[in-house]
Amino acid sequence: MNGTIMDKDNLLHVLRKHAMHTSCLKFVEGACDVTEVGDGNMNHVFRVAHKQDSTSSVIVKAAPPYIKCLGPDYPLTVHRCTIEYRALQKFHEIIPGYSPQPYLLIYDMHMFVMEDLSEGYVTLQAELIRGKLHLAAVRNIAVFMACVHSATGHRSPNSELLTSFSNPDMVSLTEQYIFTRPFLKDDPTNHSSEPIKAMLHLVHDDRELQSIVGKFKQLFLEKQESLVHGDLHSGSILVRPTDGGVKVIDAEFAYIGPSALDLGLLLASYVFSYSAHKEKVNDGGDMTFCELLCQAIHLTGETYTAHLTSQENATLHFSQLMPEVAGFAGCELIRRIIGAAHVADVEGCPAAEERALRAGIWLLKNNNTVTSTTAFLRCLQS
DSSP: OOGGGGSHHHHHHHHHHHHTTOGGGGGGGSOEEEEEOOOOSSOEEEEEEESSOTTSEEEEEEOOSBOTTTOTTSBOOTHHHHHHHHHHHHHHHHSTTSSOOEEEEEGGGTEEEEOOOTTTOEEHHHHHHHTOOOHHHHHHHHHHHHHHHHHHOOSSOOHHHHHHTOOHHHHHHHIIIIIIGGGSTTOTTOOOOHHHHTTTHHHHTOHHHHHHHHHHHHHHHHOOOEEEOSOOSGGGEEEETTTTEEEEOOOTTOEEEOHHHHHHHHHHHHHHHHHHHHHHHHTTOOSHHHHHHHHHHHHHHHHHHHTOSOGGGHHHHHHHHHHHHHHHHHHHHHHHHHSSOOOTTTTTOHHHHHHHHHHHHHHHHTGGGOOSHHHHGGGGGO
8 A cells, every 4th residue: 555545635535436336435425524533553544524414424444554653664464454344344244233334345455444433432441541431331342252252163263264364464463562572571672660670570580471471372373263353452442431332443453363362351451440540549549440340350251151152061161261361361461561562541650550560470370270250350469
């Protein structure tokens, strides 16, 4: 994709070429406003709306051949755009309404058009930072995961799924920035706050921990269990505060991998929020929101188990899944504190960062004992 596609007039020109065959784009034949929205690190995201009728609108996501926030010196596959579009299609086939509806893939331009969710939705992360969480949203996210994992899960995934969601470049990116670089003492992409630097030996000098991380890296790369979102943290989930409605976004990391990955990344988001709000408690707040987050972790497990397709062995399956969930959550917690990509929940609060880091270390070193959400919550006491 050349650089001119990011010009707004050129974007409208491309959309108008497809308007005749795509009903949701009919409005672009009139006067439109084009606004770049979102703060994604990798892609350009535009909102295109009719000037006189703002309800006639779509979101356009375009993938440059590099990481957007870093520029052309950091190349990245444009195939991620096709993967995300396919993932949204599959999500809608399995459980309609839980992700933005995909309308059109413009393959040669490495972009796609989808439903506009600008009105009424905010990221789950923004809600958590505010100390707000609708338990209906917690249930809906768990239902989404259980339905997608069940519908695409096979002991030997079929070749069609493996082909459609072959995503080696994005898988490699995840492998590097979650399972490898944060655990290398001198990797230049890592950074951490000064108080955390005094704790880095707990990660970099612990051979047992390093060996466990290696096990989860191998699991991430080799276990072909189901279609997973691959980046299901609180910033990749939109929620409607009024009723807990959910839309899962940013699926460019989707691939056929271990179901526990999605669960682990999600539960890590709740741990980050707990760590931040626990420190606010220590400054004179109350425990209400922290208790709600613990309830959310329990509710996620209960709802996920209840919505697995095969109920005969669902509880046993979940108990066997939880050690993997714990390990993936542990890797995510550690890498967000000492790696390249941090989270706003705990940024600027060293005590919260330390709490999250210790939780991550505990989950990795004790993953074999974590067979339930109750056991998972022991990480908050570490």
